[in-house]
Amino acid sequence: MILNTQLEYKGDLFPATIKTYKKDVDVLHFSTTNNVILQLTVLRDSVLRFRYTTVGKFENDFSYAIDENASRGYNHLEISDDDEKYIVTTSKLICHIYKSDLRKSIFDAKDKSLICEDEKGFHWEESYELGGDIVKMSKAAQNGESYYGLGDKPNHLNLKGKRFENWATDSYAYGKDTDPIYKAIPFYTALHDNKSYGIFFDNTFKTYFDFCHERRNVTSFWAQGGEMNYYFIYGPKMIDVVSNYTDLTGTPELPPLWALGYHQCKWSYYPESNVKEITSKFRELNIPCDAIYLDIDYMDGFRCFTWNKDYFPDPKRMVKELADDGFKTVAIIDPGIKIDMDYDVFREGLEKDYFCKRADGPYMKGKVWPGECYFPDFTRPEVRKWWAGLFKELIEDIGVKGVWNDMNEPAVMDVPGKTFPNDVRHDYDGNPCSHRKAHNIYGMQMARATYHGLKKFNYPKRPFVITRSAYSGTQRYTSTWMGDNVASWEHLQIANIQAQRLALSGFSFAGSDIGGFAEQPNGELYARWIQLGVFHPFCRTHSSGDHGDQEPWAFDDDITNIVRKFIEIRYQLLPYLYTAFHQYSQDNVPMLKSLVLFDQDDSQTHYRTDEFVCGNQLLICPVNEPNAKGRRMYIPKGEWYNFWTNELVLGGKETWVDADLDSMPIFVKAGAIIPKYPVQQYVGEKSIDELTLDVYYKHGKEDSELYEDANDGFDYKKGRYSLRKFNLSGNDNKLVIRIHKRGKYETPYETFKFNLIGLPFKVKSIKVDNEYIDLKDVKFNGDNSLVLSKGFTNLQIKG
Structure with missing residues (x-):
């Protein structure tokens, strides 16, 4: 029997003829003569849900x-039928x-063109080995169809011609x-x-996707x-x-602004003197940094929620x-709780029966960093509540600001599958099941419990959580990183x-271990990786630490200066990233496109992999080969300014872009207004007296x-935010900027400094809210910059 091939139809079962149809508001039921029911739910005009059962009733x-x-x-919503078919129209x-x-x-309801059609459609295989159905869907691939998404798969961006498996797996030093x-x-x-x-x-079981891999004209899951x-x-x-899927599975609340700063991590910074040495060096060298990470060695024998008092008295x-x-x-906090009766977290979990059990009764025992461990069943609401409560001391008393969930696939050492046996039982919020069903959501539910703990004990500040494992919807609770990558040029491309x-899959708040976790980068690779990493929503250097150092100053002064320069660019762009x-x-x-x-x-864009747009208006293309003085890249259609030279380039073609080691290809969309802060060593170091707006x-x-608010806390949910919309319009001798503001938040600065880039005319007059302004009153000078009070709504600049 072939368990994991979609297209092996021998032995597959198919729905028979429809015998009954009924409608219940927005849910349609189609029942067949062999007990298959299709439940079609119309969620929105453009979103349909298809749900099948082969046994005459739904779980x-x-x-x-x-x-x-x-x-x-x-x-x-309209339903009709003819001899051949039912027709559902939105x-x-x-x-x-x-x-x-x-x-x-x-x-498509508008032009009647075919969007998607079943090949065999829904069918199933009765697997006596698994004791249930393998459920299958196959669709006819359309001419020239391309496929994207599936989360963190490291292969080429376009999935066509490939097959994938979804089963959260600890994949140290994975390849493409x-x-x-x-x-x-x-x-x-x-x-x-x-x-x-x-x-x-x-479907949270092990799932498979085949994009025309086995058969050229069939895609299946x-x-x-x-x-x-x-x-x-x-x-x-x-x-x-993507935005409709993201709406369906949810988005996170805003993070604290510092979480968008630069983070430094290693396995492991200890003892305290080493942590202080690292943080002092950042300040001494004026390299901005907002977060320092403590890996598993801060704990007492790797026991979660404890401290090693020798290292951290x-x-x-x-x-x-x-x-x-x-x-x-x-x-860092991992799911494995050390079996130790003198350890109060373990003892309490045991007394309350909060740990996962095998089918025949005993607790699931597995080896991770502390040795033999039991694992909480995060699919039980009371266990999640207990876990959230464990953060009180760490967050409320000690003052830790963020928590990093690792090993939560869940990972187990020294066993063939690197995880729990299939017969482990989970509550699944009152829908008891085996680990086959709960495996892929285990890390998600751990991150959820962690998030609620931080939200409670860090209140009124915002929580910050990072997870390694995730299922659809995990983005509601946490940021993520790509796991244990390698210090190689290939991995720079993979990142x-x-x-x-991940951004295409609804999970924008993500980044890689800059420089690579396994092995050691040279200075050139580290610099090129920083250049990419500062344009990822989550920006953190992390390394295994066993091959040498990987801080910004770990190479030579030239590399340190390049790294500083790019981290400073990120800090200048914080208002852009926050927006x-x-x-x-x-x-x-x-956030990335x-x-x-x-x-x-x-x-031309359908098979491009390297170039991407950060936010809506910054085009980024990392240099991912050694000894490069530049690279060829595709610039999308439209007009773009070179970020470094302000030269205007017409897109829609591949072009060579110079980029020595201290540079990388960055372009700004013509017409963009890019907000910038002054460089700070950390978020909140300086009061922002003036906001710079680069106008292209x-x-x-x-x-x-x-978008601006207090950068932390939840007042923005009560309307205390500021959202300014800029409408720019230009012609041969005039530039007009209209501003619409909403929200009750008053920004701390009073003035905007406009840098006017690419003006084709010499400025002769400036009108603010329909009144002419003397050029010297707005500090207008020869370099096309002017300073204006922030309250205006209409700016006209004429040649």
Whole structure:
């Protein structure tokens, strides 16, 4: 028997003829003569849910992935039928369901073009080895169709021609072809004929996806248990598919602004003198840094929620002294709890029966860093509440500001599968199941419990959590990183692909271990990796520490200076990055955009991997080869300014860009208004007296945004934020900027400094809110900069 191939139809079972149909508001039920039921739910005009059962009834409808605040509601729903099919019509989609076999075809309601159609459609294999069904779905691939998504897969951005497995796995020193790795995000987007749709297969068992790998014209997905339960999400713009999926599975609250700063980590900084030595060196060399990490060696024998008093005799004092110097302390917490009756966390978990058990009764025992451990069942609400409560001392008393969840795939040492046996039992929030079902969400539920602990004990400040393992929806609670990568040029490319792919998969707050975790980078590789890393939402250097040092000064002075220069650029761009995070959090817009996401109409973008857009208006392309003096890159259609030279470039073609080691290709979209802070050593070091706005002239129109609030806390949810929308419009002798502001937050600065870049005319007059201003009153000078009070709504600059 072949358990993990979709397209082996021998022995597969298929739905028979539809015998009954009924409608219950927005849920349609189609039942066949062989007991298969298709439940079609119309969530939105462009979002349909398909759910199948082969036994005549459905299990309890429960999902960890779906956000309780996901949008619902449609404008139009109509059902009709003819001899051959049922026809379900919304304002965006037409879905045909064929009476003979339950197969489906989905069309664009506007132009009636085919978007997606079943090949064999839903079918299943009765697996007596697994004791249940392997549920399968196969679809006909359309001409020229491309596929993207699936979370942290390290291979080429376009998934076409490949097959993947989703099973969260501890993958130390993985390569570009390693599969599976740490995350299981069963969502992909497809693109053909300039139309994009998405499929989210909400099944937490081991799932597989085949993108025309086994058969050239068939794409398929299947699972070793559970339901065939998937969401079809239509664009036709890919950005709308991604934002609708992200709406479905949720977005995080805003992080504290410091979490978008630069972070420094190593396995391990200890004792206290070593931590202080590192943080002092950052300040001495004027290299901005906001967070210092403590890996497992800060604990007493790797027991979670304890401190090694030999290394850290007074952690509360140390954490405060670090905070006084601008450093937030982030501590690691793993799921494995050491079996030790003298250890109160273990004893309490045992007394309350909070640990995972095997099917026949005993506790699940596994070896991790502390030795033999038991593992909490985070799928029980009372266990999550208990776990959250354990953070009181660490967060409220000692003052740690962030928590890093590692080893939560869950990882277990010295066993073949590197994880729990399949027969381990989980509560699954009142839907008891085996580890086969709960494995992929174990890390998610640990991160959820951690998040609630930090939210409670760090209140009124915002929590910051980072996780290694994740399932769809985990982005609601936490940031993530790509796990134990390698200090190699190939891994620099992989980090770029993974960050883009995670953003495409609803998980923007992500970054790699800059410089590589395993092995040792040379200075050139580290500098090139910093250049990429400062444009990822999560920006952290981390290394295994056993091959030497990996701090910004660990190489020569030239490298240190390059690293400082790029970290300073990140700190200048914090208001831009924070605005992008606001757009992600509120509007479900990914913070990084692969070129295909940025401009799907341009077929040149469909296989581009290196270039991406950070936010909406910065084009980034890392240099990922040694000894390079520049590189070829594709610049998307439109006009772009070279960030370094302000030279205007016309896109839509591949071009050579110079980039010595102290530079990298960065371009700014014409018409953009980019907000900048002064360089700070850490967030909040300086009061911002004036905000710089770099204005890139465009003949035409462009919109930009600037979101600001108190940078921490939850007052922004009560309307205390400032959102400025800039509408820029330019022609041969005039530039007009209109500003619309909403929100009750008053920014601390009073003035904007406008840097006018690329003006094709010499400025002769300036009008503010329809009144002419004397040029010397706005400090206008020959370098095209002017200073204005922040309250105006209309600026006109004429030649």
